[in-house]
Amino acid sequence: MLWCCCWLYSEKSLSAAPENEIAGTNVMPEARAQTWNWHFQNTFYLQGDPGFPAEYSGPNSLHSGGEIQDTISADLFLGARLWHGAEMHVDGLLWQGFGLSGTLGVEGFPNGEAFRLGTSVPNVTFARIFLRQTFGLGGEQETVEDDALHLAGRQDVSRITLTVGKMSVKDIFDNNTYANDPRTQFMNWGLMANEAWDYPADSIGFQTGMAIELNQPRWTVRYGFFQMPRVSNGMAQDTHYLEAWGMVGEFERRYTLAEHPGAVRLLGFLNSAHMGSYEEAVENTVRPADIIATREYRYKAGVGLNLEQEIVKNVGVFSRLGWSDGRNEAWVFSDVDHAATLGVSIKGAFWARPQDTVGLGGVLNGIASKHREFFGQGGTGILAGDGKLTYGLEKILEIYYDFQVWKTLHGTFDYQFVSNPAFNRDRGPVSVLAARVHWEL
Incomplete structure (x- = not known):
């Protein structure tokens, strides 16, 4: 086994080696670009809280007595170049463990590796299987670095990219450069993505669809069309393909x-799924409020803003703002209708x-008025449901230190302070401590 890993590593290194270093350049022509690669990652979280005050609890509440949970993930990524401009990528994922309280009770959930589909024994799946076709439009070229989802080589800066699968x-x-990957950066859901965007995904964060991108030297425009799950935060896809879908568009301006x-990124989305209506659930006399009885194919729309800026070398700031209409049921990611984040990332060169x-980083999460009434009448959502609700903005502060142990082995210590978990002023505040180990090949 060890011999096989060493052989694969040597083959990967050779296939990714620079092909032309004349006059100090590092040019890799298409004809000699990387033909295949493999990568591996393993991430372990240990996370807990010591308990917190709570006037009451409900079916989706964070346990107030304190707890410790762990999660582990491992990915084997394989990539192959099929023909000119075409790459196939496959990601085999293994996961095990649970988020705090079964990944419930906090909207800005503190573990970005915690799936709603927790498991006490290892589960495996093909998380990604997709084809990427790049059409060069000529002109200046840029280097593509070897990583888990890309083959090293050269490509036109002006290009059209189609991804399907x-x-x-x-x-x-x-x-976002500074707040994007919970395996190496911030752990909180609200700092890895815009929580007001109910982005298409299954219970472990992946979905089938297509995306097309037009890239230019200073800007990129993107459009995506994806399937939606059959039930809220479920694994199975809704086969009513004309009625269940998620569309997203994004414009990115670099400067x-x-x-x-x-960079500034403006995002807009429109989802259609078999969602319930918060207003109808509140007006119904059934208590606790039942969203399931109101389900039919409905729409949810929203917008997001994503900002990043290097201040000085090795110091960057970032922010996300998000808004969705909040009329219909949260279907995939979180119950958040309005989100704002702000933070700073500093490299250890200093x-x-x-x-x-x-x-x-700091997070503010909120919900629309009918959504508040729904939770106040005992309703439950993807993450929230305390049986009652004294509404307040969910406020989160996270600080982490990620340190290199050896080459690609990193450790992280993390602290998060959560005020008004799941928008409820009658519960909390909560202090969450975590340690993370991340290893890559």
Whole structure:
């Protein structure tokens, strides 16, 4: 087994080696670009809270008595170049463990690796199987680095990219340099994505669909069309393909400010799924409020803003703002209708630890008026449902320190303070402590 891993590693390194270093350049022509690659990652979380005050609890509440949970994930990524401009990528995922309280009770959930589909024994699936076809439009070229979802090579800066298959919608949309990956950066859901965007996904975060991108030197426009689950946050897909779908569009503008890179991304989405209506559930005399009885094919729409800016070398700030209409049932990601985040990321070069990172981020989450009434009448959502509700904005502060242990082995210590968990002023505040170990090949 060890010999096989060493052989694969040597083959991968050779296939990714620079092909032309004349005059200090690092050029990899298409004809000699990387033909295949493999990558591996393993991430372990240990997370807990010591307990907190709570006037009452409901079916979807965070346990107030304190608890410790762990999660583990492992991915084997394989990529192959099929023909000119075409790549196939496959991701085999293993996962095990549970989020706090079964991943319930906090909207900005503190573990970005915790799936709603928790398991006490290892589960495996093909998380990603997709084809990416890139059509070059000529002109200047840029280098593509070897990573888990890309083959090293060269491509036109001006290009059209088509991606089809099963993937994470977040592979393409709502990216941010400083707050994006819960395996290496912030752990909180609200800092890895825009929580007001109910983005298409199954219970473990992946979905089938397609995306098309037009890239230019200073800007990119993207559009995606994806399937939706048959039930809220479920695994099975809804086969009413003309009625159950999620569309998303994004415009990204890149720029420099005093020679420091930055980007602004404007996102809009429209979902159609077999959702319930909060207003109808509240008007119905059934208590606790029952959203299931009101389900039919309905729409949910929203917008998001994503900002990042390098301030000085090794220091960057970021923010996300999100809004959705809040009329119909949250279907996939979280119950949040309105979201705002702000934070800073600092690399350890300032203290002679260039591979280390310290991050500080804040999250504000809220919901629309009918959504509040629904929870106040005992309704339950994807993450929230305390039986009652004294409404308040959910407020979260996260600080983490990620440090290099050895080459691609990193450890992280993390602290999160949650006020008004699941929008409820009668519960909390909660302090959440975590340790993370992440390893890559």
